Amino acid sequence: MRPVVASLALSLAAFASAPLAAQAVVGTAVPPSTVPNSEPRPFRFATQASAQGTLVVPMSGTALPALSGVTLDEASRAAVTRAIGDAGFKGGKKETLALRGIGGWAQILLVGTGPLPQGEALRAALRDAGGRAAQALVSEKQPVVFAVPAGLGAAAQTAEFALGYALGQYRFDRYKSDRKAPPVDPVTFVSADAEAMGALWRDRLAAQAEAVTLSRDLATEPANVIYPESFVERTRAALAGVPGVSIEVLDEAAMRKLGMGSILGVGQGSTRPPRMMVVSYKGAGAPAAPLAIVGKGITFDSGGISLKPGAGMGRMKTDMSGAATAVATVLSLAKAKAPVNVVAVAALAENMPGGNAQRPGDVVRTMSGKTVEIISTDAEGRMVLADGIEYVIDRYKPAAVITIATLTGAAVRALDDEYTALFGRHDDLIEAIDAVGAPTGEAVWRLPLHDSYADDLRSPIADLKHGGDGPGASIGAWFVGSFVKEGTPWAHLDIAGTAWTDRGDAVTPKGATAWGVRLLDELARSWKP
Template sequence: MISVDKLKKCDFKIVFVYEDESINTNRNLNDLPEKVNKVFYKKYKTSIPFIEEGGVSLLYVGLGEKSKFSFNKIKDIVAYSIKQIKKYEVEDIAIDISMFLKEYDVRCITEVVLGINLGLYELKNYKTSKKQEKYNIFIQGYEGYNEEKIVEEIRLGTNISDGVMLARDLVNTPANMLTPIIMAETIASIHEDTAVDVEVFDENYIKDIGMEAFYTVGKSSGNPPRLIVLRYLADPSSKDITALVGKGVTCDTGGYCLKPSNSMEGIKGDMAGGAAVAGAIYSLAKNNVKANVVGVIPASENRISRESFIPGDVIGSMSGKTIEVLNTDAEGRLILADAVTYAIQKEGASKIIDIATLTGSVGNALGFSTAGVLTNNDKFFKEFKEAYNKSGEQYWRFPICDEHRDMIKSNIADIKNMGKSYCGTITAGLFIEEFVENMPWIHLDIAGTAWVDTPLYEYQSKGATGAGLTSMYYLFLEKE
């Protein structure tokens, strides 16, 4: 719980210090105690606890050189601070944000709140005995600012972090506890107290409207597929509707193109794109952002059975195009193709963003800190770039050339679901582009960034990251 209280005496108080400035310069308080100065050099992400006379416990946290610190580091340093405090098993924690307010005004509070909540987040576990930890966080150091404004900014930031944690929880859930049906029920339940209209369609509807590519994947499992549609239409002055289309494969064995054994541990997380869509729309709705957004999540499993599709099959799609299947582990693009068509034909989408853990190639190319982007519209990408720069996420735009499109041409169908042994991220994205009907489109491949075994940033924990969510949120917030 995060609240404001200028005078609250807590178990610990976090104080931030620049490397090249004394605490007196920044906070109009006494210099760092001499004993601390001798051993604490205030480098970025370093800290030292200190108990002052009178029993006040402080945690001094270094920000490094002032010229090298930036807005996008606030979330990381706050999360670092929270993780350090957790070592001392305290409940009441004060955070002095005067340093950030001085440099960045109240817009810093969202980053502070994200740092606190994501720093406290841990991978869900299912042990029979669990230690329940409770923390009360008090924001301090906002003298000269309207307290009601500070409280409102905390509320807005909390709703964003709640969306991220919602997405993380979904991805971290074991596949036997998150079938397509359970995923649909969970997302519907989460949005009950929002202005989002959630509609869930079963396998019969999926077949009836011709989503053959989606159903072909989903019929391989005894857990039938579900089409989850979230409508957040909060801007009646605009006819534009942006569709967020998220891959929702809750269990991906690879089908008959079975994944190698060392990849099996991660097969529950192939619905991170769908989770990001659900979380982003939740945050947009809770913060009453003026936007028209429709989320489309094709939720299915990709298993092996007598009903499964196999390499060499030719299948149809909702668009009418035929698809030659060369790899059953390239199933994500199949379900996304139909979901994109659905968004355009049934929901009236005028712009498309699809997000998916689509290819291992993107991780090979960009590692685990940067996601891949393909787009057919420079203006749309510019807007998205502004959003991800604000969120602090990292993306890299891939080129699109005619020779890349040639790689997915089929001799026996309109398109094939696999290209060459190279350019895999590009050809996977271009497969989806074939179904966007010339609408402005952005494709986000988060296969490298959706999950971390060893966190790269302090606001991450082992497991799901919620990749893509904050960038999509800021895309709509900036348009208000």
């Protein structure tokens, strides 16, 4: 690491002013509520259940399947069959049909799965059915009995019903003064394989659902609630007491001592100082070298001096979704006691146009000594990632590095919200990420990284500049990758289009998606260097 050379007269963020921590935080409104979010329904697993509340029946066609362990007499089955015909219900992928007054059930909800695929794709189909049931019953107060049809496969597949239900029932309502009390009665999953389903839920999937909730909560909270310091506090609370987890936090003074001018430069216009948070977990039997996940954590992005348009700026509270997913992935793996070694870096800053904000044309120096000319202060995400990458490689010597960030609008224009843009130079890692995308329901699409993009990032006065004309998503990824040491496997996930949804889907209500938690959980378990 090269020392900072004062005679260069560079506008280095790390040394430009007195510590921001000494300045008063002003203009912070009291949040409208500190009421916790609604708790999800508890889950049970049983081989039989009595007729009480709502019965959920997944269907891949028009024929009512056999329901072992659930009471539905011949007359009731005949009534359901007539209703299916009268309603024209086909069991399609997005179909539901609610029936009342049949047998001893207050309601029978039929949930279409469409024709069921084989192999790993079956997991996604069953998970989606569970999520659609949860969303249809989000306000239903009575107990729910979820009948798992026989013959759908082993518990590894059928447990996806429970994960889908857990993901689909998510709600964020803590700031609603008129919010209704959430349902508290359980969901009972009835299956001949109930014991194995329950074990898989408790041992792995419950932790994954909790991690998705953490990531969604962090990204949904307003920016006057979640900022670098409170992000750290919220993460500490979520991981408190989890075996094998350690947390390291670098404040301004520590980052300044390390020469992290890149992240400090982004945060110097805000009264809320930046933080670098490292959350690590090593399970029993894990490899020596960790998988590193470095997440962009811009808790609010105004664009800085290169101010964004006002329309839609409120959504920029979600610009820390990469960091939220990174730390939530560690929660998922650690609570499930996975035999993995993983390190998550949350590079946290607030990008504001204050009087001390960095300017277009400034030059900053990263931890390794590289100098970067600032072209637009709204290209700040790649700058916080730079110091995060260099720190984790220097201190943790990872087997591979994954960067995840809401980085570019170009990725949104290329892929909308159907795919996350995937970049990288190591084909085995890229293929491993692509392989876990479909079964986890988090699809990726590889975009190019050509060496010619280096020419677009040449600066006349610094080692490189951080933006330019051309393919924005690829150039942004190339810049990020330039801070990864040669020979270290690296992949980049641009989640600008997938971190938030205005449409929602079966397992993701409208809002923050927590994209990447399920994919990275699976990747950490399956990828071998």
